[in-house]
Amino acid sequence: MSRMINQDQTIAFIGAGNMATALIKGLIAKGCPCANIWASDTNIEQLSLLKNDSGINVSSDNAEVIIQADIVVLAVKPQLMNDVLLPLQNVLAEKTVLLISIAAGVSIKTLETLSSTQQAIVRCMPNTPALVEAGASALFANSSTSEAQRQQSQSILSAVGTVCWLQQESDIDTVTALSGSGPAYFFLFIEALQKAAVDQGLNPDIANSLALQTAFGAAKLALSSDGDVAELRRKVTSPGGTTEAAIAQFEKDGFSNIIARAVEKAKARSEELALLSDNQK
Ligand SMILES: NC(=O)c1ccc[n+]([C@@H]2O[C@H](COP(=O)([O-])OP(=O)(O)OC[C@H]3O[C@@H](n4cnc5c(N)ncnc54)[C@H](OP(=O)(O)O)[C@@H]3O)[C@@H](O)[C@H]2O)c1
Structure with a gap:
């Protein structure tokens, strides 16, 4: 990886569907140890497929994977973000993690409110060619995100394509209209x-x-x-x-x-x- 994931850091994916699977495959292909990757999903069949294909750790319990993690990638459908984050407020309150959300249309403010934390949060707009490692992602970080955490987010998303940083969150709507759609x-x-x-x-x-x-x-x-x-x-x-x-x-x-x-x-x-x-x- 041009910007290496710290080999001591554990990445947890909440939601193990298309985008999470693409990111996990990309990370492993770029040398991230599968022992450092966790994924949770309500779809048990999807989890066991992913485990068999990639060798990562899986769980049907979102809280369990967060407990393991330094970086949490939220990869569920946007309309499920409430249901996913509200029950995780306690576990997130007890840990310092970097939250990366790839959910379209869910603002940093909403993510901060739902997670009820002052955590570092990076919002990302990826696109479908990420599935073939030819994606284009644009990222925006909240003010709690350190330079090291920005680098970590960048190295995760760059496992499936190019990455650029946005100066203002409102640019995500233009990015959605350009590379998202x-x-x-x-x-x-x-x-x-x-x-x-x-x-x-x-x-x-x-x-x-x-x-x-x-x-x-x-x-x-x-x-x-x-x-x-x-x-x-x-x-x-x-x-x-x-x-x-x-x-x-x-x-x-x-x-x-x-x-x-x-x-x-x-x-x-x-x-x-x-x-x-x-x-x-
Ligand atoms: N696909 C794209 O091109 C694209 C582009 C840009 C952004 N995004 C964003 O990426 C995110 C994921 O998209 P995707 O295409 O990967 O969706 P997906 O394939 O539907 O994956 C989401 C996974 O989350 C699981 N899930 C549902 N409820 C859950 C819960 N409470 N806890 C844990 N997991 C749960 C789903 O299980 P079930 O199937 O059983 O519901 C599904 O396996 C979305 O927010 C989307 O906006 C996607």
């Missing part, structure tokens, strides 16, 4: 591209394979390039060529405006959901 925007674009090629007579399997590889190749090229994507686009757009013809049509049809309005809508919905979650506590 973003994978689906790209799926939509790929679907539309495939369909357009099939409408032009191309075999659907070939259209699928070419559209996917083009999306992957374009992202890989952009990531490995020093310049910005606008510069890359200009480089591959020859005057009078096919790409220029397509891009002119995109612009005529208001492509940038469509994206801007979609991101605005997603951000507004993220703010609404956060408000609902705050009012539920």
Whole structure:
């Protein structure tokens, strides 16, 4: 790991579903000892699968895994945060831990109130490509979080992709509209591209394979390039060529405006959901 998890530290996951499993696999792949990882879940079948696959410690008792832990990752659905945290207030009051929440829309204020502690809390917005170690996470820390705890949070999330820090918590709504929901925007674009090629007579399997590889190749090229994507686009757009013809049509049809309005809508919905979650506590 570029930023190593302290080998003496124990990480507990509350909720052992898709995101927790991805993080646990990522951590083990990056050298974190499985003996240092605990997970709890109400789904016993899910726990035993995870134990068999990864060799970590599991329990159906959330309090038991917190007692073991220096770092607690809250990986349950946002609407369950009340039910999960309220019964854990006593155990959290007796321990100093770093709480990392990956639950969408649950604010630091809500987490502080529900856990009834002045603990270090890091709120994180990951995205689905974390499942294939290609995630993009944005993190925000409360004022009780030390520099060492920020580094620990960063090393956990960077086991499944890139990590950036936000200066203000409200930016999480924009991040949700960008990278949180973003994978689906790209799926939509790929679907539309495939369909357009099939409408032009191309075999659907070939259209699928070419559209996917083009999306992957374009992202890989952009990531490995020093310049910005606008510069890359200009480089591959020859005057009078096919790409220029397509891009002119995109612009005529208001492509940038469509994206801007979609991101605005997603951000507004993220703010609404956060408000609902705050009012539920
Ligand atoms: N998936 C994503 O792409 C993504 C992206 C960004 C953020 N997130 C956030 O990540 C969090 C987890 O998402 P996920 O997709 O991993 O969800 P998930 O697969 O449903 O995992 C959550 C797990 O928590 C278990 N659980 C329910 N109640 C519990 C309790 N009281 N104590 C302990 N465990 C309990 C669930 O069991 P049951 O199945 O039996 O209910 C389930 O196994 C969510 O808050 C979500 O907002 C996810």
